[in-house]
Amino acid sequence: MKPKLTALVVAGMMAAAPAMADLVVPNMSYRTGAYGANGTQYADGFNDYFTLLNERDGGIGGEKIQVPECETAYNTEKGVECYEATKDTGALIYNPLSTGITYQLIPKVAVDKKVLYTPGYGRTSGKNGKVFEWVFNAPANYWDGASVAIKYLLDENGGDLSGKKIALVYHNSAYGKEPIRTLQGLAEKHGFSLSEIPIDAPGQEQKSQWLQIRRDRPDYVIMYGWGVMNQAAIQEAANIRFPMENFIGIWWSGSEVDVMPVGAKADGYKALTFHGVGKDYPVYDELQEYVIDPGKASQGGEHVGSVLYSRGMYAALVISEAIRKAQELAGVSEITPEQLRDGFEQLDITPERLEELGLPDFGPEIKLSCDNHGGSGMARMQQWDAEAKAWNLISEFTEPDQEIIAPLIAEDSEAYAKEAGITPRDC
Amino acid sequence: MLYREAGDFKTSYRDDGQTFPIRLDRWAYYAALAVAFLIVPFIINDYWANAVFVPFLIYAIAALGLNILTGYAGQVSLGTGGFMAVGAYAVYKLMTSFPEINIVIHILLAGGITAIVGMLFGLPSLRIKGFYLAVATLAAQFFLVWLFNKVPWFYNYSASGQINAPERTILGFAVTGPATSAPAKYLICLVFAFALAWVARNLTRGMSGRKWMAIRDMDIAAEIIGVNPLTAKLSAFAVSSFFVGIAGALLFSVYLGAAEVGEAFGINKSFLVLFMIIIGGLGSIFGSFAGAAFMVLLPVLLKNLLVGGLGWPTDLAAHIELMIVGALIVFFLIAEPHGLARLWALTKEKLRLWPFPH
């Protein structure tokens, strides 16, 4: 039995490293575990966009794109294993969709020279390209989100939030804690009071927290949640009849799966987003023609058009544009991760370019540089219409308050540079 | 025929009491050590180190620790994850506060700190027994995780509460931080695992080990023959936590490099390590290693077979993997409740008689 087992082990390990020649963009997804329902939709969008490019254009610049998928289950150890298993297969870029795994990979990608792209999540100070040479988090990050939400509330209140009470309901993890400092800074600047209410994962039982909210009667509630915590919070908010239009979620708390279980009472709930919603874009016709109809859609295409699907697709779009740019700069079609990094730093996705890609006004303009890896940080607000079962965009792309965020980013990235012994690059 | 005691004469008590009384066993042991120390470091690559060897060695240390507590002293604990977190955060605080001191000392100190915390949470074991104690240790698990998440001092006031291991070197080679080479990672874990296994073996066959086993078999009877339950139980908690703390420190500093307490040291870790010792064999040093190897290798193997070999969609493969792991655990418990160590012992027993079974 022993030699047989060893043979099996060896066979299994060999199978992990198939030879690849094309552009490799691993999809570190999670379709199981506590956040599987969310991860599935994102991974489908990510896969399908690359399938579209392969089917319609024969890849990018004539190079097909391979998207090997690796299941992480939102678990950092499995994430490390996925990274190690794929990094020697010519992988260019990683997008793990997990703040925990991102923190794990940030030091590793700097050594292995791979690009790490974390749109809307990950380490916020990754925006500082001087310290985080290999990390990109355009178009927006957690702190941008917090600031845009407050800006939106400022607009609603005629520019004055003084004396208002705002509660932050957050996932009690690295991810949920991210916005606290920004919000504290903003509270000082605009004179509102902030109360912080943590909720431990998984977060099914939030009764006492919402009773607290019922007692304190904050004017607005901002939520940074993920997974079942979102549904439970929206449900409890509906139960205590907290006005839904005063309840704002970050983009990770604003997908269909979060509001659908609550039904009609979720009507009016708002959430941030950094991309468009719905299927009303020309690219969906092409997806239908080249990917869905021929039966090539990831997992049968049942989530096409959902918020998280769109977000996965958008991440794939930004990556593919960066690859295109890198090919242009390098003059070769088979690029290296270094060239991809240069492509990202020269990336300029204009509104016209988005229109060409079949997604007019889908995302903000993304213009990156050597020191700015995070773009403008613009985001907009969407609102849930329970009757039509659809999200509607209700504001234009808004710039965050860089006056508050920029010093925080500088401080955090400097702390990291010191801790990790990095001398910031000159840009 | 070849594998036997005959002809291997013991002329001293020392010889008689040695760990491997059969010559072939001794040779196999030295050969395994030689391969582990002299050959593997030269052929190991990043994937094998990070996906297989380093987690295996670290979990083997944790399993050794829990086996001392559960297998030898009979106190079931579900707080392993929390104690690993203590080790991880202790080493982080030490590393960042005293960067000039050698990392090995920090790791040992982290084990010591965990031992103190472990003793504290071991106090209720004097009153509470069996499953009640197992569930009570969950209090340690949840409380410790909450504490490390809540008190900013533990994570040096970083914005997100993540901790990152800075680079530290031994003899000029980086052993923590991103630039660590695969052999360096492997070797530091191997040295710790080897040294701790040696310590565990000698503790458990000495007086303290006998006291623990007396407590395990029946604590009232043990008390009557003069074993002090207070010192025996608390020393078991302390030694066990020391091992587990070192495992946690290595897991964070050498293996992961960055950690978030709720994610990396959650309740799943506690169950995982408990599985290792039960599949491997309660009250067995070899069993701790065998169980750790089984639980680390099996998922990697299944994943590569199902996704890489058969080309299944990753989610289906992950679900089937869960089913197979679950079924195998049940199967193992039914086939051999005393674990892999017992299977190994039976095989050796058969081998001694081979080829004449009577």
Added chain:
Amino acid sequence: MDQMFFAAEVLLNGLMTGVMYALVALGFVLIFKASGVFNYAQGVLALFAALTLVGIQQGQVPFAHMINAMFGTHIEHFGWTVPSVLAILLTGAVMVLLAFLIEKLVLQHLIGQAPIILFMATIGLAYFLEGLGDVMWGADIKNLDVGLPQGISETIETATAEWFGYGFFIDRLDIWATLIAALLVAALVGFAQYTKQGRAMRAVADDHQAALSVGISLRFIWVMVWSIAGFVALVAGVMWGTKSGVQFSLSLIALKALPVLMLGGFTSIPGAIVGGLVIGVGEKLFEFFVGPMIGGATENWFAYVLALLFLVFRPQGLFGERIIERV
């Protein structure tokens, strides 16, 4: 004065949450009493039951995803929906079948093993069922609707507002859960006290050997107890599933039930209920009043620490059987 009303409101809500915890704990106690198995899979049983219920209700094809992946087909639904009552009955049947299989394939082979081995076997079982549930019905979040109302009870709010000048918040789902739990417990007690099978069950719980010697079939009793536990899991799954959708995290409610068990004692049905109530009220009050001072999110550990403190004074739990040790 207001503080007092808040406290009373939190207390009431804590009691209701406690009932939900007690529902899960009840399943543990039943199995522990009858077979000495500490069944960690109880939470996953609840998840599995809820998944099956939704799957049957919506006419999902079991194993659709696997079949599609293997044969390249595109089947998802049968195209019918099943009324709630029928779906619940069918799910009950599935749980009985599951109980039978568990007894046949697992428990029967583990008779006489140490408790920890049995405990680990149920964790293995939990892994297996978790994977099976996902493969059978898919891993996405499902909405469970069997017609239970949800949201603030306005009658109570207006009534209390009239009496005390402060409107109390009570969730209608919690009221229903309490009623159903009360009914369930009454039915269980009735069953255990007044039926032949119930008496046999109590006999087995009392002494396996003696029960065997008077001709009670242990295997039948075990299948029966696991079926009942499966049914209790179904009820718990429906309640929690209605609250926050049916999905993986549902299985984690088992962790909420463990301190309840410690506190109430592993062998006592009243213990599970009282324990549930004490934990529910305790953790809610603590989170509400002390939580904000020490940073919140205390509920995960507070229940365990509370139970631990109780145990230091009563090592067998509130209602557990006295542990008598002889040398």
